[in-house]
Amino acid sequence: MLKGKTALVTGSTSGIGLGIALTLAKQGANVVLNGFGAFEAARDEVAAAGVKVGYHGADMSKPGEIAEMIEYAKKDFDGVDILVNNAGIQHVANVEDFPVEKWDAIIAINLTSAFHTTRLALPGMKARNWGRVINVASAHGLVASAQKSAYVASKHGIVGFTKAVALETATTGITVNAICPGWVLTPLVQKQIDDRAARESIPVEQANRELLQEKQPSLQFVTPQQLGELAVFLSSPAADQIRGVAWNVDGGWVAQ
Ligand SMILES: NC(=O)C1=CN([C@@H]2O[C@H](COP(=O)(O)OP(=O)(O)OC[C@H]3O[C@@H](n4cnc5c(N)ncnc54)[C@H](O)[C@@H]3O)[C@@H](O)[C@H]2O)C=CC1
Numbered sequence: 001m002l003k004g005k006t007a008l009v010t011g012s013t014s015g016i017g018l019g020i021a022l023t024l025a026k027q028g029a030n031v032v033l034n035g036f037g038a039f040e041a042a043r044d045e046v047a048a049a050g051v052k053v054g055y056h057g058a059d060m061s062k063p064g065e066i067a068e069m070i071e072y073a074k075k076d077f078d079g080v081d082i083l084v085n086n087a088g089i090q091h092v093a094n095v096e097d098f099p100v101e102k103w104d105a106i107i108a109i110n111l112t113s114a115f116h117t118t119r120l121a122l123p124g125m126k127a128r129n130w131g132r133v134i135n136v137a138s139a140h141g142l143v144a145s146a147q148k149s150a151y152v153a154s155k156h157g158i159v160g161f162t163k164a165v166a167l168e169t170a171t172t173g174i175t176v177n178a179i180c181p182g183w184v185l186t187p188l189v190q191k192q193i194d195d196r197a198a199r200e201s202i203p204v205e206q207a208n209r210e211l212l213q214e215k216q217p218s219l220q221f222v223t224p225q226q227l228g229e230l231a232v233f234l235s236s237p238a239a240d241q242i243r244g245v246a247w248n249v250d251g252g253w254v255a256q
């Protein structure tokens with residue numbers, strides 16, 4: 001279904017981004033990966049779908065490097081058709097104890113990077129009159145939790161950004177939407193489970209259960225593949241008129 005399209009997925013060396021990249025590749029999309037750490041395993045896994053795969057190591061907190069990544073996609077892939085703004089980090093602390101540099105990093109990576117990728121990818125999408133921008137927000141883009149002020153602000157921000165750009169592109173073939181996952185068992189969440197286990201002197205399995213019980217009524221983690229399948233749907237013709245939506249996939253989290 002996505003043969004001939006190129007997807008750029010930021011933060012796709014692990015977790016949700018890798019799951020989305022893989023699922024889009026299985027539908028035939030060529031993929032540009034991005035993110036920190038070893039990327040070779042991710043690249044090989046995605047390439048096994050039989051598509052062209054590239055990698056750019058841009059630091060998403062650095063506008064200059066983001067511009068270089070978009071140039072790379074233009075040069076080696078003829079541009080970006082599906083932009084998945086996924087890179088993100090977390091830090092948990094009360095606001096008065098929140099390290100200033102952590103606040104700045106969270107806003108830069110989780111929110112401002114999407115402004116840069118989007119403003120740079122849109123002209124090519126407009127020229128082709130087709131595009132998809134899919135922003136990975138969070139249940140925390142719709143509701144808050146204590147000790148996550150920067151993260152919640154960044155995710156509410158990206159939901160607002162999604163709506164504004166969806167309006168600006170409403171008469172074009174470009175759609176802009178957000179996905180709002182609940183808990184997904186990735187390194188970002190594993191750290192919170194491990195911290196809870198250490199803090200409460202309980203086994204990791206119990207900390208895992210408590211984390212789900214606190215927020216996610218289904219008591220099951222969302223999977224990266226389920227989010228990938230939603231990205232595939234949002235990239236399909238059936239979703240041509242889905243615009244400016246913040247779509248929660250959260251086991252019932254925000255229904256409460
Ligand atoms: N895991 C969860 O329960 C949920 C996660 N999310 C969001 O999903 C997105 C992905 O998170 P996960 O897969 O859980 O985390 P993860 O830690 O597994 O993956 C994060 C990815 O972002 C990359 N990254 C981090 N900082 C970067 C930077 N400065 N420049 C470029 N790449 C960078 C990492 O290298 C990695 O590839 C984030 O935006 C997160 O907020 C949203 C809802 C739930």
Ligand SMILES: CC(=O)CC(=O)O
Pocket residue numbers: 090137138139140148151181182183184188189192
């Ligand atoms: C649900 C999420 O987005 C993850 C978190 O809050 O750490």
